[in-house]
Amino acid sequence: MRISPFPTARAMLRVFAKALILLIALDLVLLVTGVDPSLAITRVNLWSIAGKAGIPRLIAPSVYVRGQLPLDGQLAAHTIAYMPKAADEFRVIILGDSAQWGYGLNPEDTLTEQLNARGLHMNSGKRIVVFNLGLPNFSVVRDTVILDGVTRYQPDLVLWFVTAASLMDVHSDPNSVNSDLRTFFHLNAARLDSLLTRFHQEWFAEASRYYGVVQPLPFWYAVSAVREQDALPVWFDALLLPFTDHTHYDPYPVAQRMVRKLIPATAELYDGAPDANILPNDSWAFLTIGQTLSESAGAHLLLINEPMFVGSGVHSDVNYTASVARTVYDRYRQALAQFAQAHAIAYLDLWDAIPPDHFTDTAFHADREGWALIADRLGTLLENGLVPF
Numbered sequence: 001m002r003i004s005p006f007p008t009a010r011a012m013l014r015v016f017a018k019a020l021i022l023l024i025a026l027d028l029v030l031l032v033t034g035v036d037p038s039l040a041i042t043r044v045n046l047w048s049i050a051g052k053a054g055i056p057r058l059i060a061p062s063v064y065v066r067g068q069l070p071l072d073g074q075l076a077a078h079t080i081a082y083m084p085k086a087a088d089e090f091r092v093i094i095l096g097d098s099a100q101w102g103y104g105l106n107p108e109d110t111l112t113e114q115l116n117a118r119g120l121h122m123n124s125g126k127r128i129v130v131f132n133l134g135l136p137n138f139s140v141v142r143d144t145v146i147l148d149g150v151t152r153y154q155p156d157l158v159l160w161f162v163t164a165a166s167l168m169d170v171h172s173d174p175n176s177v178n179s180d181l182r183t184f185f186h187l188n189a190a191r192l193d194s195l196l197t198r199f200h201q202e203w204f205a206e207a208s209r210y211y212g213v214v215q216p217l218p219f220w221y222a223v224s225a226v227r228e229q230d231a232l233p234v235w236f237d238a239l240l241l242p243f244t245d246h247t248h249y250d251p252y253p254v255a256q257r258m259v260r261k262l263i264p265a266t267a268e269l270y271d272g273a274p275d276a277n278i279l280p281n282d283s284w285a286f287l288t289i290g291q292t293l294s295e296s297a298g299a300h301l302l303l304i305n306e307p308m309f310v311g312s313g314v315h316s317d318v319n320y321t322a323s324v325a326r327t328v329y330d331r332y333r334q335a336l337a338q339f340a341q342a343h344a345i346a347y348l349d350l351w352d353a354i355p356p357d358h359f360t361d362t363a364f365h366a367d368r369e370g371w372a373l374i375a376d377r378l379g380t381l382l383e384n385g386l387v388p389f
Helices: 009-033 037-043 071-077 111-117 140-153 179-187 189-198 202-210 231-239 282-296 326-342 368-383
Strands: 089-095 127-132 157-162 300-305 346-349
Touching: 037 071, 037 231, 071 140, 071 231, 089 111, 089 140, 111 127, 111 368, 140 157, 140 179, 140 189, 140 282, 157 282, 179 189, 189 202, 202 282, 282 300, 282 326, 300 326, 326 346
Parallel strands: 089 127, 089 157, 157 300, 300 346
Antiparallel strands: none
C-alpha cells in the first residue's frame, strides 16, 4: 500500500497553502522589482562552455510566432559581450537592417567582418574593431532601442545605416511595423517605454496602440511577473547555437538577381502616396535620440544613407526600383541631408555606391563584392580621419 507523505489531509493543505503564499510573495517581489524570470533566463547561454566568444551577429527573427530573444538575451550571446574593450581599441558598432546584418551572406562576407579583415588602424594607432548590431527589418525606433542597450559596451563610433523604409511613420503607414517588429517591441517594452518617456516620444506608444501595432496587455499581466513564456522555447533553441551554428549561404543565382527583374509602371512609394508626403515625419526624431545616446556614451555617430539598387530599362525613368519612384526617393535624400545638417548629425550618402549587378534578391541586399566596395570606402575614411565628425 502506498503511504502518503502527509499524515493528514489538513497537514497536506497547510503545506500547499504555505507554498502558495510563498509563490504569491515571490510574484509580488518580482512585480515590484520589474523582473520577469522568463526574460532574465534568456541571458544565459553556452558560448563559453563551447569555447567560443559569442555569435558575430544578432540572432535573426525565426518563423516562430514569437521567434525572438529579448535584446538583453541577444546581447549576452553576441561577440561584443565576450570582448572587453582593449586600451588600444577603437570600437565601432554598425546599426541597420538585414543588409548590414548580412542576409544571404556568410558571416565572413558581411560588411562588419570585411572591415575587421582589413586590419584597420586609426591615425592614433588604435585598432579599429567593428561589431555587427544590425537586425532584419526596417525601423529607426527598433535601432534606437538596440543602441540604448549596446552603449554599455563603450563604442567610440556608431555607423547607423538608414533607408526611407526605416524612417516610415507609423501614423501614415501602420504596416511599416510588421509582426517581427511588433514582437521586438513587446519583448523589449520596458526599454522602449523608458526611451519614449526620457525623450518625450510618447506619441509612438499611443499611435502603436491606436493602429493595433502594439496589442493591449492581457489582464493577468497586472498580477503575474512571469509573462513572456513564449521566449523560453526560442532561448532553448539558442542554447544549441554554439554547437550547431554552421550557417552557410550559397551565392545568389545571377539569373535571379535584381538586374533581371522588371520595374513596374507604378512603384509602391509614388508621388501622392500617404506615407511619401511628409518628410521629415515624427519618426525622424529618433535620429536625434540616437545622436544623444551616442554622445552620452562618449561615441560619435555617423548617419549613412544605405546603398540601394538602381534599376534600368523600361520605367526606370520614373522609378528607381519596384519600391520607390525617383521623385519620392530624391525628395527623401534631400530631406535627410537637410535634417542631418540642421541637427549637426554627421552624414554620409552611399545610396548609389554599389553597382546594380551586385544586388541579389532585394534592392538592399548585396553580395560580398558589393559590400567590399563599402568596406573599402569606409576603411579609407576611418584610417585617414576623414569621417565627418
